[in-house]
């Protein structure tokens with residue numbers, strides 16, 4: 001019982017930590033809530049689709065390219081940045097939505 | 105600052121040719137009785153997204169000047185930009201067809217059939233990426249493409265030489281780009297500046313959004329409701345010009361994968377094309393990147409249930425179950441985007457040089473190279489002080 005409690009607390013502590021190191025970006029009205037973000041290597045962004053249309057965050061920056069795939073309204077996606085550099089993100093569907101991420 | 109004040113533009117507008125879409129746009133805005141505040145309030149919030157902008161955005165790297173726009177207009181209408189000296193930008197982007205060519209796909213140099221339909225360049229100042237597949241980042245970057253490509257087949261470096269041989273262009277470039285003159289970059293900048301001034305005129309839809317209840321029919325108003333709700337068109341055709349500038353697969357059955365070829369490995373970009381503006385839509389048949397739908401009725405039937413289902417299909421495209429009456433209402437609404445865009449007058453183009461240097465020498469050997477002013481090079485034959 002005691003062991004279980006401790007492990008639950010550990011998990012909670014971890015979760016809290018993860019949240020603290022995370023920037024949250026919302027997408028309502030086909031707009032990212034942030035334009036520029038600075039992170040440390042290993043940091044992550046939590047993208048919340050609080051909009052009424054599907055979005056699709058991706059990057060074509062050399063060495064940092066990724067595609068999170070289609071993100072429907074209500075869905076949340078976390079992307080972790082593992083390498084230092086400047087990464088340009090766009091919504092593949094709505095190219096007016098863009099963010100510059102600096103990973104240090 | 106990306107937006108130029110309307111005033112800057114309005115001041116310059118007088119120098120542009122009359123009947124020019126941008127002039128009408130700006131003049132009308134200047135004297136218009138309505139304002140953004142008047143339409144946004146009063147519980148009509150949903151209308152606010154459709155209010156026309158009050159100024160044209162120009163990029164910092166290429167701000168508006170009247171001189172650039174005037175020069176750009178001449179270049180746009182000048183067939184000497186092409187290899188054959190026969191095709192101008194306006195051959196395909198014809199103002200008479202709301203800046204398209206009325207063909208399923210265009211024809212370029214020696215009637216070469218192009219792969220996609222000629223899009224309108226109306227309201228492109230508000231765009232993000234250009235071309236159906238977004239492969240060019242800006243109008244400046246786009247402008248030299250057709251000159252060297254299948255459309256006009258000119259040796260791009262020869263363009264500078266050819267324009268330099270035309271005295272009127274030497275003057276126009278020197279005025280628009282002091283100390284720089286005729287370069288490829290400046291040709292692109294002038295063309296892009298002119299293109300940004302091509303803005304839709306006021307349409308019945310605008311008058312309705314501005315508060316004139318009688319500007320559009322009851323059927324069109326029902327159509328607007330369908331457009332925003334049951335038919336879901338506004339998921340992509342948003343804002344005053346009717347486009348999100350985004351890329352979507354709407355389920356057209358051809359093999360062209362559009363943006364999928366430019367940005368690989370993104371499922372939703374396979375068969376995705378840029379959302380076109382809906383302004384002057386009736387003027388621009390046939391429709392879509394491949395010109396495959398001949399009428400707006402066919403377009404509505406396509407969205408209702410005629411699309412191809414596949415993984416890349418946009419999540420916003422679903423069977424609509426529209427009744428025939430609803431389809432008619434939607435069509436009535438689309439027709440409210442026909443603006444009173446004024447006729448565009450084709451500009452007077454700088455004439456080819458009449459008196460080539462060698463011949464000049466023979467004509468008046470006494471002149472012996474003196475008085476070689478721009479004026480004298482073309483006017484020597486009738487101006488005494490040049491002889």
Ligand SMILES: [Cu+2]
Pocket residue numbers: 030054055056091092093094097
């Ligand atoms: Cu998006």
